[in-house]
Amino acid sequence: MNIQDNSRYHQVHARSLKDPIGFWGEAAREIDWIEPAKKVFDPAMGIYGRWFADAVVNTCYNALDRHVLGGRADQVALIHDSPLAGTVTKFTYSELLKEVQALAAVMVDFGVVKGDRVILYMPMVPEAVVAMLACARIGAVHSVVFGGFAAKELATRIDDATPKLIFSASCGLEPGRIVQYKPLLDEAIKLASTKPEACIILQRQQQACELVAGRDHDWAKLRRAALAAGKAAPCVPVSATDPLYILYTSGTTGIPKGVVRDNGGHLVALKWSMFNLYGVAPGEIWWCGSDIGWVVGHSYIVYGPLFHGATSIMYEGKPVGTPDAGSFWRVIAEHKAVALFTAPTAFRAIKKEDPDGKLIRKYDLSKFRTLFLAGERADPPTVAWAEAQLKVPVIDHWWQTETGWCIAGNPVGLGMLPVKHGSPTVPMPGYQVEIVDEAAKPVPAGTMGSIVIKLPMPPACLPTLWQQDERFREAYLTEFPGYYKTSDAGYKDEDGYLFVMGRTDDIINVAGHRLSTGGMEEILASHPDVAECAVLGVHDAIKGEVPCGFLVLKAGVSRTAADIEKEIVALVREKLGPVAAFKLAITVARLPKTRSGKILRGTIKRIADGEAWTMPATIEDPKVLDEIGEALKGRV
Known part of the structure; x- marks a missing residue:
């Protein structure tokens, strides 16, 4: 069928490919630069070129300071909702800035300087957000390790990132149990050949832990002392191409793959996406139901909403069992969220427990406009169930740890395209997505092949792997010359809609x-x-x-x-x-x-x-x- 629509998508996407310098240069005006880029893209830099190569910026300034100075000081920036701890905590932009300035000053006291790595091994608590932003403030490179990783996996990441400092907590919370973090951290440090100079430990009231003398420091004591002394670290200027963070891809064996995210491109792409893709305005309440240990949590619990001046919800709970399959609707209703971004798995769990959606109708969801799904393929029956129950658009979209933001989606802010179940819709601006055969030749519409992205990748996508340029080339760029290999398989239909059918190794040969x-x-x-x-x-x-x-x-x-x-x-x-x-x-x-x-x-x-x-x-x-x-x- 030939899809007719009133969306601006087609002209915007076409312009982004025809004139990427003009397109991303215009998007970059939404960011406060210390020195704007004279060259929006430099093809001679890096492995496939670098965005905003000569610009100078600070990510934390764009997330907090500029909003405090620009009239959002008293707007809530972060809502931490924890049914597991039985608490709801809110931070305005000025309160969050004060916390970040103080923790950044503590880090400076520990000798952390621009370019040093800092690991976070944290549960879903607001202190984790504060620590990420404090790193960004002083130019330190954070690496958040998902709290579900055991000691050996944490140790390999310590050895690869060689952090000067580690932030952690006494425990994490799961339904019906307490997960002790500190013994896992201690074991990881024992296993690692690189030792951090210090660890800052958040003692949670659900379970405290022993601190190692000379190495471990109590987070709350350091915070109190810094605030009492009026300590507040200023923003450190960094190059737009300097790393903001390293995020290790999950499930790796041997030496992990550390995906590098830079400061400038990340700022520009995520700020652009908040309205143009997600349709969220500054000042609105947004909920990303991920974990900060994953890329989705980095991009859309912490950075994207704060760059945009929105209010971000951080949730320490589950879709079912905290206390029931209505927990998501309680959070949306209570905090008046306009959009939710979560994984299809969460909805399958809710659908299993509450197939008729009775719990949905207990809550006032009148402010709720859009549900976004990503992280794995959204199966059409689950999408159809969510559409029928919620009576709002259900938008599947597709992206990867490596890209940091959406590759293919349905751009709500540009005007939604018709939904096709089973498809994350179309490539976002900056992405030229092709379906190719083994010889890197494009295949006709409707034909299954490897999904690749034409180089250069748009802003925010990884420029390389941490200290592994050659491995980056081999893993992503060699097999299909001129393209980035997604390792996903799928096809495009006659309307250009993308269908991602699974990882390349999920194609079985019968x-x-x-x-x-x-x-x-x-x-x-x-x-x-x-x-x-x-x-x-x-x-x-x-x-x-x-x-x-x-x-x-x-x-x-x-x-x-x-x-x-x-x-x-x-x-x-x-x-x-x-x-x-x-x-x-x-x-x-x-x-x-x-x-x-x-x-x-x-x-x-x-x-x-x-x-x-x-x-x-x-x-x-x-x-x-x-x-x-x-x-x-x-x-x-």
Whole structure:
């Protein structure tokens, strides 16, 4: 079909590709520069060129100081809502600035200077936001390590980043349990060959910890002393191309891949995205339901909303169980959020617990305008359920840790395009996205291939990996010359809509036929009794691989699992044909996930194939893997 729309998207995107210097130069006017760029893009710098190469700026100034000076001093900047701790805490822009100035002064007292690395191993507490902004204020490079990582993974990141200082806490909170952070930190420092000079520890009232004499310092005592002495560190000017942070990609083995984010491009792209993509105005209340340990949390809990002068909600809780499947609606209603950005997994969990949406109707969601989903593929049944229940646009969008912001989405601020279920819509300005074959040749519409992005990447995307330029080239730029390899597979339809069907290694080869597990998952998820599913290729002596579907059934389903499994097999045969060779559907009580909600497909596959596997560092509940092993007995 030929889509007609009133969106400004097509002209804006075309201009961004035809005149990137003019486009991003104009977007850069929204930022307060110490010295603006004379050259918006320098193709001779870095591996594929650098944005705003000669500019000087400070990220923290743009997040806080300029809003305090510009009339937003008394506007709430950050709302910390923790059903796990039973608290709601609010910080105005001036209050947040005061906290950041004081902590930055403490860091300076510890000898931290521009370019030094600082690791944060923190739960979802406001002090983590303060620490990130304090690093940015003095030009230190922060590296937030997700609280779900165990000691060994933290140790590898300490060795790679070589931090002068580490911020951590006594504990994190999960439904029904307290997660001790300090023993994991102590073990990581023991394992690491690089030792930090000092650790600043937040003692949470739910559980305190022992401090190591000479190394560990009490956060609250340092804060009180700095505030009492009136200490306030000024903003340090940094080059736009200096690193703001390093974020290690999750699930790495050996030497981790440290994605570098620079200051200038990050400021420009994230500020541009808050209205043009998300449709949020300065002063409005925005909620990103991620964790600060992930890229989404960096970009849209901390930086994007504050650059924009919005109010950001930080949530320490779960979509279900804190206390029920209505927790998201309580937060939206209580704080009057206009938009929520979360993962599809959260909605599948809510849908499973409250399939009729009864809890949604308990709350006043009149201010709520848009739901954004990202982090994994948004399956059409979940999107359709959310649309029907919430009566607002449900926008899937797609991006990566490496890019720092959206690659493909539906730009609310430019005028929404028609939604197509299963598609994150279209490439955002600055991104020229192509579908290519193994020879890097573009393929026709509707044909599956590798998704690549034409170089140069737009602002905010990684310029390299931390101290690993050659590895950056090999991992991302070599296989498809002139392009960045996303390692995702998919296709574009005749309207230019992108369909991301899964990681390249999620394309399974069944007797020579390349089949998308994402496409099969769509079919499984369409069955009325299925709450959640995962499809992966398991080893087969004859066909090489055959697909295996894992099903989690909705609460209250009275029919037998065996009957539903037979229906699923028939459904795949009907929708996809016998070429899929889909004969195996296995019902399980739950799927193994990371603490951020991603399904651990690789681990399930290794268990199914009888291969050696290791416990993933970020797994939410290790017992699930035993359940998967039991369910597979006699089936594969």
